[in-house]
Amino acid sequence: MSEHLMNTYKPLPVRFERGEGACLFDGEGRRYLDALSGIAVCGLGHAHPEIGEALCRQARQLLHTSNLYHIEQQERLADELCAIAGMERVFFSNSGAEANEAALKMARLHGHERGIDTPQVIVCEGSFHGRTMATLTATGNRRIQAGFEPLVPGFLRAPYDDLDALRTIAENSPNVVAVLVEPVLGEGGVRIPGEQYLPRLRQLCDEHGWLMMLDEIQTGMGRTGHWFACQRAGIRPDVMTLAKGLGNGVPIGACLARGAAADIFKPGNHGSTFGGNPLVCSAARTVLQVIERDGLVERADRLGTRMLADFRQQLDGEEGIRSIRGLGLMLGIELEQPCAVLMERALERGLLINVTAERVLRLLPPLILSDAEADEIVSTVSELVKEFVAGSPA
């Protein structure tokens, strides 16, 4: 422990020294199976040789020049990402929150262009969009906002997965210019909306000239068994934000846009010193290549479906479990009781998991997980949950 770190996190009692695939190892060489991937970041697992190689090669050649000049790696990455996502233009940031900041700034410019002086963005209860002032305001969790008032004006909040609430807002709020929504609530507890939510939201946005802005920071990059979760719904947003799995651990975020939204920003409107530098873009390009070449999107779909079925077989009907849900390798087991203690109990058994929204055990394993590792996660987690709901200490 260092006294010199700001007191923002309460880390679990472990320090990892190295990683390999879906595993991490501490200083004593003890193995931990990683069912969290650094919160959906390391989709290709740890110490992936091709990511290491790309980073070393790029670091020896050129790390940073600035966006005052053309950047080859950034241009190629933008082309490749747009081709996969069906989008037209990208702004590169260094984190998810910054990608959402870019989206929110675009929404405001879009409003002003339409003669709306006090534009409003609809956001959802239970959502998470980041920790900057605008993104914590957009976040639908009072605990993340408390103490940071005054919050940023210009947001309207609606319950998640509730189209009627959005229709009511549409009737009463002429200054709405955009909605910012997660296709699945991540931090909010792996909440998967009804199948019609995103397609209907797309329609509603078209009817009212709102920008449909999807926060795919956690759901993107193959996580849900599609490259992007919106593809499951068969729709394209006007704006899509990415980060987490895009760099496999290298800090990079992206705000993608298409149609009119792609032309909102003009020179001088937005920027970032580090954003899209050669190093991070070479890593992200390698991530895209490996996911594509190794069929990891399909793998996430197949393996996630199997794990979900296995969990249901193990845990369905157990008392104390409210629901078992998942989309690809984004899995949640909601208990009746707060269960944060499960993170420590899993750690003691050499497994890394997360608990979010107080009572949702969340799994975000790497897409390169083997079948045997998937089985190991299912059996260890099922045991932990059974013991927990039976009330016996692990």
Ligand SMILES: *Cc1c(COP(=O)(O)O)cnc(C)c1O
């Ligand atoms: C993690 C996350 C963010 C914030 O990303 P940072 O890189 O931590 O700023 C925003 N939205 C969603 C959906 C996330 O999961």
